[in-house]
Amino acid sequence: MTALVVAMDGPSGSGKSSASRGVARALGLRYLDTGAMYRAVTWWMLEQGVDPADAETVARRAGEPRLVITADPDAPGITVDGRDVAAEIRTAEVTAAVSAVSAVPEVRARLVAEQRAVIGEGDIVVEGRDIGTVVAPAAPVKVYLTASPEARARRRSAELAGTTVEAQRAEMARRDTLDSTRKADPLVMAADAVELDSTELNLDEVVSEVLRLVKERT
Ligand SMILES: Nc1ncnc2c1ncn2[C@@H]1O[C@H](COP(=O)(O)OP(=O)(O)O)[C@@H](O)[C@H]1O
Numbered sequence: 001m002t003a004l005v006v007a008m009d010g011p012s013g014s015g016k017s018s019a020s021r022g023v024a025r026a027l028g029l030r031y032l033d034t035g036a037m038y039r040a041v042t043w044w045m046l047e048q049g050v051d052p053a054d055a056e057t058v059a060r061r062a063g064e065p066r067l068v069i070t071a072d073p074d075a076p077g078i079t080v081d082g083r084d085v086a087a088e089i090r091t092a093e094v095t096a097a098v099s100a101v102s103a104v105p106e107v108r109a110r111l112v113a114e115q116r117a118v119i120g121e122g123d124i125v126v127e128g129r130d131i132g133t134v135v136a137p138a139a140p141v142k143v144y145l146t147a148s149p150e151a152r153a154r155r156r157s158a159e160l161a162g163t164t165v166e167a168q169r170a171e172m173a174r175r176d177t178l179d180s181t182r183k184a185d186p187l188v189m190a191a192d193a194v195e196l197d198s199t200e201l202n203l204d205e206v207v208s209e210v211l212r213l214v215k216e217r218t
Pocket residue numbers: 010011012013014015016017018019155156159198201202203206
């Protein structure tokens with residue numbers, strides 16, 4: 001039997017992580033947060049004093065950090081060279097730098113290979129920006145999750161201390177532009193993905209809709 005891969009792509013704050021974890025829990029699948037991997041490499045570059053805008057150095061050093069990611073929806077975790085960085089990768093500094101680092105082809109080549117190795121181990125829900133288009137184009141279920149810029153900014157600012165909806169809206173718009181206009185694997189909806197707008201849906205409703213799709217397509 002071929003493995004069940006559920007690809008969940010979309011912009012920041014659309015609800016990918018929450019919905020992916022909910023779907024994985026409901027179906028007893030593993031869960032992979034590929035954004036956490038790009039954030040971990042970005043954290044390491046900053047820690048090493050590498051300028052995230054210096055694409056040449058980022059490319060040269062892209063293979064150095066050793067990442068270990070736990071594909072468990074109840075306890076997702078990530079370490080870099082043995083250090084738990086789950087909290088560090090969510091800081092504003094990492095968020096501000098991650099689009100530049102993730103636009104570097106050498107970073108993507110390395111992480112896409114690691115993501116495919118994890119996916120190859122069996123049934124899984126994978127979230128990111130290029131899962132349905134590049135990482136797992138044969139996935140039987142592909143969801144492109146969206147929400148209005150207002151809803152996305154409201155959600156993200158509610159979970160982060162010391163920020164405002166306006167600041168989040170500006171940061172998300174900046175990252176949307178960078179992520180969807182980069183040359184390497186830009187954020188774009190796969191032709192065979194189902195677009196799901198979560199603006200007016202609560203999390204349970206989003207999870208139910210994805211579960212319905214999984215049933216329909218498998
Ligand atoms: N459908 C929804 N309605 C309301 N809030 C949501 C919904 N989906 C997710 N959230 C909340 O929005 C925030 C961002 O969701 P998250 O899953 O981290 O998005 P993403 O992974 O796309 O960045 C979280 O605080 C989450 O609890």
